[in-house]
Amino acid sequence: MVRVLICEVHMDELTPRQDKILDLIVRNYVATAVPVSSERVLQDLGMNISSATVRNDMAVLEDKGYITHPHTSAGRLPTTKGYRYFVQRLMGQVDLPLAERLMIQHQFHQVEGDQEQWLRLAAVMLARSLPSAALVIPPKSAQCHLKQLQLVSIHDTVVLLVIVLQEGTLKQAIITVGEPLSQDVLTTTSNKLNARFSGLSREAIEAKLDGLGPLEQLVTEMTLRIMRSIDDQVGEEVYHSGLAHILAQPEFEDVDVARPVVEALEQGSVLSMSLSRFVEKDTVSVIIGAEDLGESMRVCSLVLSRYGIPGQMLGILGVIGPTRMPYWRALPSVRYMSSIVSSLLQEMYG
Numbered sequence: 182m183v184r185v186l187i188c189e190v191h192m193d194e195l196t197p198r199q200d201k202i203l204d205l206i207v208r209n210y211v212a213t214a215v216p217v218s219s220e221r222v223l224q225d226l227g228m229n230i231s232s233a234t235v236r237n238d239m240a241v242l243e244d245k246g247y248i249t250h251p252h253t254s255a256g257r258l259p260t261t262k263g264y265r266y267f268v269q270r271l272m273g274q275v276d277l278p279l280a281e282r283l284m285i286q287h288q289f290h291q292v293e294g295d296q297e298q299w300l301r302l303a304a305v306m307l308a309r310s311l312p313s314a315a316l317v318i319p320p321k322s323a324q325c326h327l328k329q330l331q332l333v334s335i336h337d338t339v340v341l342l343v344i345v346l347q348e349g350t351l352k353q354a355i356i357t358v359g360e361p362l363s364q365d366v367l368t369t370t371s372n373k374l375n376a377r378f379s380g381l382s383r384e385a386i387e388a389k390l391d392g393l394g395p396l397e398q399l400v401t402e403m404t405l406r407i408m409r410s411i412d413d414q415v416g417e418e419v420y421h422s423g424l425a426h427i428l429a430q431p432e433f434e435d436v437d438v439a440r441p442v443v444e445a446l447e448q449g450s451v452l453s454m455s456l457s458r459f460v461e462k463d464t465v466s467v468i469i470g471a472e473d474l475g476e477s478m479r480v481c482s483l484v485l486s487r488y489g490i491p492g493q494m495l496g497i498l499g500v501i502g503p504t505r506m507p508y509w510r511a512l513p514s515v516r517y518m519s520s521i522v523s524s525l526l527q528e529m530y531g
Contacts, residue, residue, distance in 0.1 A: 192266055193245045199238050200271055201226060203247055206239075207259050207267045211505050214431050216256025261470035261504055264482070268467055268508050277513040281310070285521060296320075296349035299525055300420050303498055303518050308423025310514045313502035316446060317420040320349060320489035320496035320526065324382040325411045329375050330404060332356075332367035340367060342403055347380065349494065349526055352407050356399060370396055374404075383408040421446045423500075432480055432503040441477035442501065465516050470504055480504060484511040486519035490527055498522065 195203065205225050209217045223235045239257055242248045247263035250256060259267065285306060292298045300317045307315035326347040333341040340356045374397060378386050383405055393401060424443060433439040468483040484506070485499035499515050500506075 192262075192269070193247075195242070195245075195247075195266075196238075198228070198230075199242060202235065202238050203242055203259070203263060203267065204271045206242075206248055206257055207263065207271075210258045211507050214505060216251060216254040216258045218256045221256075259504075261479075264469045264504055264506075264508070268469065268512075272509055272512075275509050275513045277517045281514075282517060285517065289521060289525065294525075294529060295351060296526065296529075297351075299522060300496075300498075301422075303522050304420045304422040307498065307500055307514060307518055308426055311500060311502065311507060311510055312423060312426035313500045313506065313511070314421060314423040314427040314442070314446060315500050316498065318497040319418055319420070320494035324384065325350065325408050326380060326382050327378050327386065327404065327408065329379055330371055330400070332371045332400065334362065334364045334367055337361045342400060344404055344407055346408070346411070347494070349529065350411060352411070354403050354407060356403055358396065358399070362396070366396075370400065373397065374400060378404075383412060419446065427502055430503050430505075432505065438477075438480060442481060445478065446501070465512055465519075467508065467512070482506045482508075484508070484515045486515050488519040488523045488526075490523070494526075 202222055205222050206217045209215075209221060209225070219232060219236045219239055222239065223230075223232050226235065239248065242263070243250070243257065246260055247266055248257040249260050250258070288302060288306060289299065292302055296319070300319055304315045304317045307313075307317075328345045328347045330345070331343040333343065335341050335355070338358045338361055340358055340362070342354045342356050344352045344354075346352075377389060378401070381389070386401065386405060386408075390398070390401065424446065427433060427442065428439055433442065464486070466483075466485045468485070470479050470482065480503060481501055482504045483499055483501045485497055487495050488498055489495040498518060500511050502511075
């Protein structure tokens with residue numbers, strides 16, 4: 182399912198030929214960034230009609246607000262409304278080619294089975310696929326939950342604490358104990374704490390601290406400290422890639438136009454809160470002309486999807502670029518990346 186966020190309430194109906202002409206103008210302009218002439222439309226249309234007929238249809242499209250023309254050119258280019266009509270009514274369902282899906286699967290199988298590595302890779306691969314800028318907001322729940330912990334003897338009184346959260350985060354910390362402890366003792370302690378605390382939030386663990394021995398108490402205090410820091414950082418981090426791709430687009434040659442986009446990608450907490458209200462589960466959301474994210478973002482489009490484990494943890498991933506975006510590549514790329522990352526997280530943490 183595709184959810185196109187639109188400001189215009191009414192979309193004027195077009196004839197099949199006008200649909201085809203608008204489709205050609207969108208695809209040509211996205212590919213070249215050059216306004217499309219009526220001669221080019223006639224050439225690509227492949228219909229036995231006159232150039233005057235094409236010009237008349239283009240005039241209708243302009244009157245209805247689907248295309249416009251810069252003062253310095255006789256060619257036409259899509260408006261925000263035109264892009265929205267294209268995505269909603271003309272583009273249709275597009276799937277990512279099998280070869281690309283297999284390549285993505287291969288890339289994920291090459292990296293270590295760790296959430297952070299997966300999310301960074303997802304951002305890089307999305308950015309390369311268009312090319313454009315890509316963002317991945319890590320999955321979060323209201324509070325993190327402990328999946329398991331492990332204690333590993335490093336040297337005498339130095340112990341490594343490894344914490345895995347149900348949300349997919351892995352954290353490590355060094356603990357200094359009062360006396361040398363064998364690995365058997367550490368393993369027994371790990372098993373006891375896992376049996377007591379696995380699946381619980383920080384607040385739930387804090388309610389079950391009675392009866393802990395000195396080592397168990399030390400390990401639990403460090404675990405709670407780490408979980409508290411993660412809970413306090415919810416929504417602040419965003420993995421992004423492809424800034425060079427977006428800055429190379431002619432729409433962003435002006436530094437005053439490019440700066441807000443770069444700042445939006447870098448300000449993770451602001452972006453996370455802004456996007457979460459637009460993106461629904463089981464839906465690819467398309468924001469064309471993202472003025473709702475700020476006036477400076479009106480030249481941008483975003484294609485976004487939620488991913489993760491329903492009921493436990495959800496994040497957002499997608500691409501951001503100019504409204505002159507190849508939506509027929511962006512939507513299937515985002516949709517497939519969402520599904521594969523969700524599957525990986527489900528297999529490891531579900």
